[in-house]
Amino acid sequence: MMKMLLVDESKKVFPTIQSLFEKEFDISRLEPELLKEKMSAKDEAPDFILFVSMGNIPDTYLKMKEMRQCWPKTVTILILPTICSQKELGNTVIPVHRIIFKPCSKQLVMMAVEDFSALLSDSLEPRQDEMILCCLLEFIGANMPLLYVSYNRVMPLIMNLCKKVGYDWRPVKKVFALYLLMLSRLDEEMLNGMMSGEKRSPSLLKKIYEHIAKMVDLLRMDEATQDIADDLKYVLKKFDGSGFPSDDVKGMDIPASSRIIRLLFDYHHLLQQGKSTGEALFVLDQRSKWYDDVLLHAFIDILGDAGKNRIRTVYPLGLTTGMEIAEDVYGVIDSKKRKILSCGEILTEETIDYLQRHSEDILDITEPIKISDALL
Template identity: 25%
Template structure:
């Protein structure tokens, strides 16, 4: 994709000069106000923004601040007739500008700076791509370690990730790279639990000492993850995943309500629901349990989660031979002889798919058997709120 610049100035003659002198040399659009510039940026991708300082309604500094917040990857350049030191300091400190140019500025110099901005944008995007690959690699390795050490916790995470992605969509959350690491690594602290205790985790009655150890798993995971660059917010969300909205729970501190990270509030709802389902409750009864303890949860998140689960449009019936990994069973699967192969609410894994295939091939299971399933939702999120809040 060709790099493109957006040039902003409220003086018509200046914009005309841009059009005459830069046409055919760089790709660019022009805007005569900060509001118009933001409108264009909402619909187009710009590698570079060049803005005048003195403009009515929204000056250049206010525009730079807003672009930094909304489009941080866009390289910001200030072009102004106001060359005083304080303007330059404010532009650098508040707008994080790449270059500061004073009028009059030659076409040659402006073109040179815009092209330097294009190069800087390419470096930013390359670094961002490398960091994203690194993050995905780290998450994948840690998730595999968890699966090897504590398969039960890893299976819990499969459901957790699916519900978290669906819930983010229901809440119209701003798309964030942190959502999947928060879900996939939330149970990482269980790798330090003794083998027997790990098998008992959330399924059997624990002694007081065992329960204390279980309660530390979120803090242990957080302590590990906060040592990784860029994972500080991920670690904080995981640390507070068992914290109740009213301040009860762990960690035992004064954090409560909206001060609990948003992702942690999501984890609290989803984890408690999964645990209720694992205890044998139906979906409806599990939701009733959460409603009974509503003081523990963010009301907005709990309402969205309930609404999401009770919506029937995502439910479909498919032949058991067509079931694929990622689907969630709305009913149990049993062989022709009545032996249960999978329970209601179970997420279909590659292993389960292989078991079903073997049973079909051996005649123990009819390939035409119709099973109700929910499809895993991997849709993009909207643009309302970020889980890092």
């Protein structure tokens, strides 16, 4: 049974964590003020640490950094009940495997633990080359936060997607790790352009491919690494054959590892732009012929309801029939607040006509209305 350590500055979470994971983990609780003593004791490292932080960002950053240095192999999940998004962290990149922002739901915590539990369970006896790659990425990531964030977000997704479609995840993990190591050799401007969520121009992608191609040529010189060379070569290739390199390879002739990494890395890039899960998958779904449909649909499926719908806002004049309301809509009628539309309601012509005629007078609806768009 794997060991889980909970450090809870809120002093409220332990009963919930225990009820969620007591059948799968040996759970222990540590008072925050005893953390330094625990680390200095050099006891056996836990498999998981759940840290609930109520402090300021600089203090939290230092605590997480010390924990990672003490227990480098431990999966660290940081729960921030008082912070709503990555934007509130500013330029601070906290060195943990996953951050859960407010609202910190049970479902988000369970998904985070499940992602990394699977990764740990299948990695109990890693091969030496895999261990070296992981250590290199941990070392490089300490000085390249954008690369570190990408590694920790995409690696669990690789495992879950591969299991969903019946692929061996280990070769894909190795290709992705090598791909990130190659990107780490880019200059700072190119690396930021590739990893930060900024728009990636064709000229930038061409330069990155040329950089990768040099390593591909070296890997091709040894029979043991020829297959990996092909996988790396086609990471920037789209399913329809466009992209890099400019050759005739397309569709299922593109290696599976390349197709998986292209999809998941593009998803990561969209999240870096500030898009939600649903918004990011909506964009991927609209990019006709960029991705393997089987992989894309499986990926949407494993992300659950959050990945199957995109939430957007529309003012009353932009409403059309068939739209689904994403949350209850209230208006003011005769000085009293009343529900006008219910979450999940499908708009009809009559409803839209009524809203458009009265949105600014009788109803007093001054905000746009949230609409849910199904991706598939």
